[in-house]
Amino acid sequence: MDVMHETRSLISAHKVSGAKVYNAAGDDIGVIREMMLDKRSGVVAHAIMTFGGFLGIGEKYHPIPWPLLKYDTGLDGYVVDLTGAQLKAAPAYEAGEDPGWANKTYSEQVYGYYDAPPYWELS
Amino acid sequence: MDVMHETRSLISAHKVSGAKVYNAAGDDIGVIREMMLDKRSGVVAHAIMTFGGFLGIGEKYHPIPWPLLKYDTGLDGYVVDLTGAQLKAAPAYEAGEDPGWANKTYSEQVYGYYDAPPYWELS
Numbered sequence: 001m002d003v004m005h006e007t008r009s010l011i012s013a014h015k016v017s018g019a020k021v022y023n024a025a026g027d028d029i030g031v032i033r034e035m036m037l038d039k040r041s042g043v044v045a046h047a048i049m050t051f052g053g054f055l056g057i058g059e060k061y062h063p064i065p066w067p068l069l070k071y072d073t074g075l076d077g078y079v080v081d082l083t084g085a086q087l088k089a090a091p092a093y094e095a096g097e098d099p100g101w102a103n104k105t106y107s108e109q110v111y112g113y114y115d116a117p118p119y120w121e122l123s
Numbered sequence: 124m125d126v127m128h129e130t131r132s133l134i135s136a137h138k139v140s141g142a143k144v145y146n147a148a149g150d151d152i153g154v155i156r157e158m159m160l161d162k163r164s165g166v167v168a169h170a171i172m173t174f175g176g177f178l179g180i181g182e183k184y185h186p187i188p189w190p191l192l193k194y195d196t197g198l199d200g201y202v203v204d205l206t207g208a209q210l211k212a213a214p215a216y217e218a219g220e221d222p223g224w225a226n227k228t229y230s231e232q233v234y235g236y237y238d239a240p241p242y243w244e245l246s
Contacts, residue, residue: 042189066165
């Protein structure tokens with residue numbers, strides 16, 4: 001993409017997809033694969049991450065509420081302050097599986113698990 | 124991406140990038156190439172579109188405020204209710220050119236041109 005990918009306040013969707021994810025200790029734990037946007041408000045609802053190797057549970061998709069991701073310029077990636085145990089027990093689904101995206105209860109389950117401020121109450 | 128790409132309320136970033144754009148008359152006028160997200164709030168600030176052939180002005184990047192894009196399931200793309208004249212006079216930049224993304228004044232200029240509700244006043 002021949003456009004700017006990042007400024008102090010803005011970042012391109014292409015730069016986010018594929019970005020590395022670290023834990024609070026700075027360990028490389030995974031990658032952001034995709035984002036799910038709320039059509040109405042245009043807010044990023046979930047970052048879809050994979051943590052395969054780190055968790056040792058095979059390739060799974062973990063939806064993470066966007067507010068939990070903190071961009072770290074030094075690491076050039078996102079930091080999520082979550083333990084391996086927290087992620088292992090978190091909502092996740094296999095490749096090819098639909099966890100129930102069409103039902104808002106799934107988003108509520110994800111946001112509830114992480115105790116994140118609900119995106120659907122914004123704006 | 125082996126994840127759901129769209130539900131009634133959610134849509135994946137991958138599905139948005141590359142989506143076709145139509146005018147209110149249903150003419151195919153361009154493509155969404157990229158999105159710029161506000162890092163803090165996670166809201167889509169701008170959709171970056173190209174309208175090359177339609178406008179007859181060569182390949183340019185047009186940042187469009189997200190609230191102006193309406194998804195149309197029948198067309199499987201986005202509708203923007205803007206005339207060719209409006210788009211020709213709109214903020215745009217050439218490939219490889221930085222219009223000034225690092226300055227909020229550029230976002231203000233874009234949102235001002237389209238008279239869109241400022242994303243930086245949300246949440």
